[in-house]
Amino acid sequence: xxxxxxxxxxxxxxxxxxxxxxxxxxxxxxxxxxxxxxxxxxxxxxxxxxxxxxxxxxxxxxxxxxxxxxxxxxxxxxxxxxxxxxxxxxxxxxxxxxxxxxxxxxxxxxxxxxxxxxxxxxxxxxxxxx
Amino acid sequence: xxxxxxxxxxxxxxxxxxxxxxxxxxxxxxxxxxxxxxxxxxxxxxxxxxxxxxxxxxxxxxxxxxxxxxxxxxxxxxxxxxxxxxxxxxxxxxxxx
Numbered sequence: 001x002x003x004x005x006x007x008x009x010x011x012x013x014x015x016x017x018x019x020x021x022x023x024x025x026x027x028x029x030x031x032x033x034x035x036x037x038x039x040x041x042x043x044x045x046x047x048x049x050x051x052x053x054x055x056x057x058x059x060x061x062x063x064x065x066x067x068x069x070x071x072x073x074x075x076x077x078x079x080x081x082x083x084x085x086x087x088x089x090x091x092x093x094x095x096x097x098x099x100x101x102x103x104x105x106x107x108x109x110x111x112x113x114x115x116x117x118x119x120x121x122x123x124x125x126x127x128x129x130x
Numbered sequence: 131x132x133x134x135x136x137x138x139x140x141x142x143x144x145x146x147x148x149x150x151x152x153x154x155x156x157x158x159x160x161x162x163x164x165x166x167x168x169x170x171x172x173x174x175x176x177x178x179x180x181x182x183x184x185x186x187x188x189x190x191x192x193x194x195x196x197x198x199x200x201x202x203x204x205x206x207x208x209x210x211x212x213x214x215x216x217x218x219x220x221x222x223x224x225x226x227x
Contacts, residue, residue: 016179
C-alpha cells in the first residue's frame, strides 16, 4: 500500500507522546500512522512509504538508529526526523549518520512540532509540494 | 495548589494522560514493593519525556528523579518521589480555556 496523500509515521514507544503528536498532526490535516517499536516502524514505513517518519531513537525490539539505517538500506527516500533529547553530541551525530534528515528535540513542543512537520511536508510557504 | 491552563482542544487528551499517570503510581508502588528497578526506570523515563510536553514540567522533573533513583537502586529516593508525584496529582487543578 502506498499512500497518495501526505502522511506521517510516528514511531515512538511512549504512549503519551504518540497520542499527543498524533493529535497535533491530525489537527494539521495530516494522515497519521503509529508504531510502538523500531521493528514495527520499519515494517510499516516500507509497506506504506509515508512522506515523513518521526522516529524516537530509543525504542524496544529495534532501536530507532537501526530502524533508520535499515529503512535507508532498503531504499526509503522520504524524510526522517529523529525524536531525541540530544540536539548535539554523539547521540545527535549518530542519528544523522544513521540516515535521519534532522532532529526534533524532546520534550516535544507543539509549535516546534507543527513548524517542523509543515516544513517537511512543504507547507511552510502555504504551498504544499508533496 | 498547582493550577495549569490547557487549551480546550486538548481536554480529552490531557484527561487521558493524567488518568494514565495515576495508573503509573500503582505500577510504581508495585515495582517498589518487588525491587523492580527496571520498571521504575522505564516509568520515570516516560514521565520525564511526556510531562512537559503536556504542560506539566513538574512531572518531567519527578520523572527524571525517578529514573535516576531507579538506575542507582535508591529505594528511599524512589519512595520520596512517589509521594511527591502523588501529592502533585492529588492537588493539581487543570482548567481548560
